[in-house]
Amino acid sequence: MTEDVIQLLLGQHGQIRDLFTRVQEADGRDRRDAFAELVRLLAVHETAEEQVVHPLARRAIDAGAPLVDDRLAEERQAKELLSRLESMGADHEDFLPLLAELRASVLLHAHHEEQYEFPYLRHSCNEKELRGLAVMVRAAERVAPTHPHPGVETGVENLAAGPALALFDRVKDAVSKAISTDDRTAG
Amino acid sequence: MTFNPLEQRGIPLDRQLRNWRELNVEPTDPDHADPYTRCRIIALNGIEVEALLFSHQFARHCADLDVKRQLAEVRYIEQQQQKVVNWLLPAPASALETTIAYEQVAVDLTAWVARMEPDPYLKQAYQFGVLEDFDHLYRYANLYEMIQRRKAERIVDGLTEVIPGRPTKYHHRHPHDNVREPYDKTTAAPISKLHALTIMSAEQQTMNFYMNVGPEYMEPIARQLYQEIGLIEEEHVTHYESLVDPGETWWERLVNHEYNECYLYHSFMETESDPRIRAIWELHLNMELEHLHVACDLMRAHDDREPEEVLAPELPAPVTFEPNKAYLRELLDTQIDLTTLGTGYVREAHERFERMQENIHGGAEPPSEQVIDLHREQYGTDYRLETEGEHPAPELRQQVKR
Numbered sequence: 001m002t003e004d005v006i007q008l009l010l011g012q013h014g015q016i017r018d019l020f021t022r023v024q025e026a027d028g029r030d031r032r033d034a035f036a037e038l039v040r041l042l043a044v045h046e047t048a049e050e051q052v053v054h055p056l057a058r059r060a061i062d063a064g065a066p067l068v069d070d071r072l073a074e075e076r077q078a079k080e081l082l083s084r085l086e087s088m089g090a091d092h093e094d095f096l097p098l099l100a101e102l103r104a105s106v107l108l109h110a111h112h113e114e115q116y117e118f119p120y121l122r123h124s125c126n127e128k129e130l131r132g133l134a135v136m137v138r139a140a141e142r143v144a145p146t147h148p149h150p151g152v153e154t155g156v157e158n159l160a161a162g163p164a165l166a167l168f169d170r171v172k173d174a175v176s177k178a179i180s181t182d183d184r185t186a187g
Numbered sequence: 188m189t190f191n192p193l194e195q196r197g198i199p200l201d202r203q204l205r206n207w208r209e210l211n212v213e214p215t216d217p218d219h220a221d222p223y224t225r226c227r228i229i230a231l232n233g234i235e236v237e238a239l240l241f242s243h244q245f246a247r248h249c250a251d252l253d254v255k256r257q258l259a260e261v262r263y264i265e266q267q268q269q270k271v272v273n274w275l276l277p278a279p280a281s282a283l284e285t286t287i288a289y290e291q292v293a294v295d296l297t298a299w300v301a302r303m304e305p306d307p308y309l310k311q312a313y314q315f316g317v318l319e320d321f322d323h324l325y326r327y328a329n330l331y332e333m334i335q336r337r338k339a340e341r342i343v344d345g346l347t348e349v350i351p352g353r354p355t356k357y358h359h360r361h362p363h364d365n366v367r368e369p370y371d372k373t374t375a376a377p378i379s380k381l382h383a384l385t386i387m388s389a390e391q392q393t394m395n396f397y398m399n400v401g402p403e404y405m406e407p408i409a410r411q412l413y414q415e416i417g418l419i420e421e422e423h424v425t426h427y428e429s430l431v432d433p434g435e436t437w438w439e440r441l442v443n444h445e446y447n448e449c450y451l452y453h454s455f456m457e458t459e460s461d462p463r464i465r466a467i468w469e470l471h472l473n474m475e476l477e478h479l480h481v482a483c484d485l486m487r488a489h490d491d492r493e494p495e496e497v498l499a500p501e502l503p504a505p506v507t508f509e510p511n512k513a514y515l516r517e518l519l520d521t522q523i524d525l526t527t528l529g530t531g532y533v534r535e536a537h538e539r540f541e542r543m544q545e546n547i548h549g550g551a552e553p554p555s556e557q558v559i560d561l562h563r564e565q566y567g568t569d570y571r572l573e574t575e576g577e578h579p580a581p582e583l584r585q586q587v588k589r
Binding site: 021 | 218279334336337341
């Protein structure tokens with residue numbers, strides 16, 4: 001199956017949505033593990049959007065710049081919520097209400113992209129270009145760290161050893177680096 | 188517990204108007220709400236929309252200004268009810284997710300009505316129709332995974348199976364064969380009249396929905412599938428509306444509409460799992476009771492008849508959303524190859540059916556087949572949710588691409 005970058009991101013929207021449900025329905029260690037997985041996927045996904053899709057949308061969509069600015073503001077807001085969740089920890093009594101807030105903001109953000117960005121992008125970019133970008137994002141995703149702290153395998157230790165948000169930043173760094181390297185090779 | 192709406196009083200009409208704050212309801216959650224809560228929202232929206240359209244038609248055929256004013260006053264409140272009900276739909280959600288929920292409503296509501304319907308001819312009409320809605324659910328679920336990269340089981344939540352029904356390409360019948368015989372208003376059981384109105388309303392809103400959201404999609408297969416299934420909704424509205432006796436007077440029809448609204452709000456108040464939503468059904472029931480009284484007074488004044496002559500003495504058993512898996516599998520086993528001829532049903536593809544099929548398909552596979560082929564190309568197989576084992580019809584079992 002040759003997917004294009006929009007299909008790839010749509011698939012991730014679905015996975016993120018379902019992961020939120022998993023975190024909300026789990027407790028203890030399962031919740032911490034599911035949350036770490038969610039953080040990683042959000043990092044990969046947001047980086048791909050920031051580095052690949054939004055710059056393209058800015059250029060390719062008529063009046064794309066303000067549209068992208070709105071999406072970036074939403075991403076910043078989500079990042080702040082994520083940071084607060086991270087510092088409180090998955091066992092804190094306020095974790096679930098705050099997670100619900102993050103979920104609402106992420107789902108709305110995804111909905112805006114699906115309504116106002118992706119269809120126009122598909123209209124104004126050619127399919128080959130969109131498929132090429134998907135390959136780039138997939139490659140970047142593969143080099144992203146999978147655990148908050150390399151070598152530490154369990155959720156409990158992860159949380160003690162390295163905060164999920166540090167993982168977020170490291171995943172973002174790795175994905176950005178991979179994407180920009182690819183960019184240079186491609187260009 | 189018996190409930191006779193004619194003996195109950197609700198909220199006085201002049202106290203039913205809601206302000207903007209009261210109209211501004213919270214939507215339900217797309218991933219945590221009971222799927223059958225969403226089904227009840229959709230079913231009631233269909234009922235409210237039918238009430239509005241009926242009232243407008245009535246007003247256009249009515250010369251009496253006082254009656255027109257009364258209709259307008261109740262209708263304005265019903266518009267507010269529609270705004271509250273439909274604004275409860277889960278958000279954020281895509282039109283395709285709502286579409287899949289519409290088909291879940293069509294499947295489980297029609298199956299329930301078919302099970303409860305006492306008249307064999309009417310029962311057959313519902314059994315025939317439900318196998319088509321069931322197949323639409325399967326086609327849209329395949330589209331959903333392809334364009335939204337997510338599985339429809341997240342939406343129907345295992346309550347309704349997603350497997351082929353009567354294949355959609357065979358739903359395109361000559362319009363002549365979509366017209367059924369009506370029930371006889373003088374002998375039909377009151378429940379039969381309510382069933383016909385309910386299913387007609389549900390199919391009508393599905394028809395309206397597809398004709399409006401279809402063109403908003405950019406993906407060619409999505410646009411085409413909405414056109415194809417949208418045209419079948421036209422057939423279904425024709426099929427179900429022809430069941431209603433056209434000899435009912437406008438007053439009688441108005442009373443039946445209001446009574447049916449009471450019936451459904453009462454049913455859903457009895458069966459709703461979400462307390463916040465249940466309170467809304469209860470509020471609306473208390474509004475509908477007064478709308479029913481207005482309608483009854485109009486009937487007495489203009490039709491010179493007592494509404495009790497045409498209505499049930501108490502509300503029938505509540506309309507219930509529940510899984511109908513075994514019932515649907517039994518229908519798949521026995522009625523999948525039916526089509527219609529005149530006002531009846533036959534197994535063989537007759538000449539008028541064949542001609543319609545040739546003309547509409549134009550020698551090509553219709554979108555409902557293409558969507559499955561495209562899914563097989565991308566994923567190796569079609570999308571299904573089979574919770575009760577393999578398909579009862581051997582020719583409709585899943586093929587895996589080698």
